[in-house]
Amino acid sequence: MTEYKPFKEGKVREIYDVGDALVMVATDRISAFDVILKNKITKKGTVLTQMSKFWFDYTKDLLPNHMISVNTADMPEFFRQPQFEGNSMLCRKLTMLPIECIVRGYITGSGWASYQKTGKVCGITLPEGLKESDKLPEPIYTPSTKADLGDHDENISYEQSITVLEKHFPGKGEEYAAKLRDYTIALYKKCADYALSRGIIIADTKFEFGLDEAGNVVLGDEMLTPDSSRFWPLEGYEPGHGQPSFDKQFVRDWLKANPDSDYLLPQDVIDKTIDKYLEAYELLTGTKL
Secondary structure, three states: OOOOOOOEEOOOEEEEEOOOEEEEEEOOEEEEOOEEEEEEOOOHHHHHHHHHHHHHHHHOOOOOEOEEEOOHHHOOHHHOOHHHOOOEEEEEOOEEOOEEEEEEEEOOHHHHHHHHHHOEEOOEEOOOOOOOOOEEEEEEEOOEEOOOOOOOOOEOOHHHHHHHHHHHOOOOHHHHHHHHHHHHHHHHHHHHHHHHHOOEEEEEEEEEEEEOOOOOEEEEOOOOOOOOEEEEEOOOOOOOOOOOOOOOHHHHHHHHHOOOOOOOOOHHHHHHHHHHHHHHHHHHHOOOO
């Protein structure tokens, strides 16, 4: 049996090159504030992979994506081991575009902090009088650069995203920037509408895109997971304050309240976190893991 080693490790994912494809493994690691925490959240990697699969299937008519299979029987023998079951995805190889595509449908987090100071979010002027957690009149696209492990992503304007893309793909900057913006908004609207029908508000999320061999834009990475999105319960939603969430905001809040924790979570926070992830998965997909 050929052994494989990851050629790239992110905060949560490990990526293996298996020749003409990649295997992306979502680990049970959890990160917050760009730091990998000392605990693992059991089953979290499986939730992330299966939720991405659900959304990739749901949106493939809108835009192709990189998923080939989440069945380890379709992967090299090495991946037919218990630690890869459920949390691994066989993917097409793409040339990834160097932009994180963030879309905000509601005002919260760093966007809310910015709006309170300037009336703007990432340079976009918003209507006066918005309350925390308010739904925005229209979703806004606020791209950022992709930082290396340990660094912070940097918010940029749409115009700056053209410059970044032009640098990497001369003559294509404007075309790719427009496509990323338009696909990001379209994907968000389709999925946010669906999630609402299942009792979940998607406040914001981020997508990543790449190019296939023919130069077509393809959706990659993960999609609409509790790691890359803010999910709120529709029941009890009330603007004017922060909302309870199905994502790792719970972990972020605990860390903020416990600055001396050294990024070590107590067991009850770990248990509540995976319960939130599982609840979100079951609400959205209608199935149990």
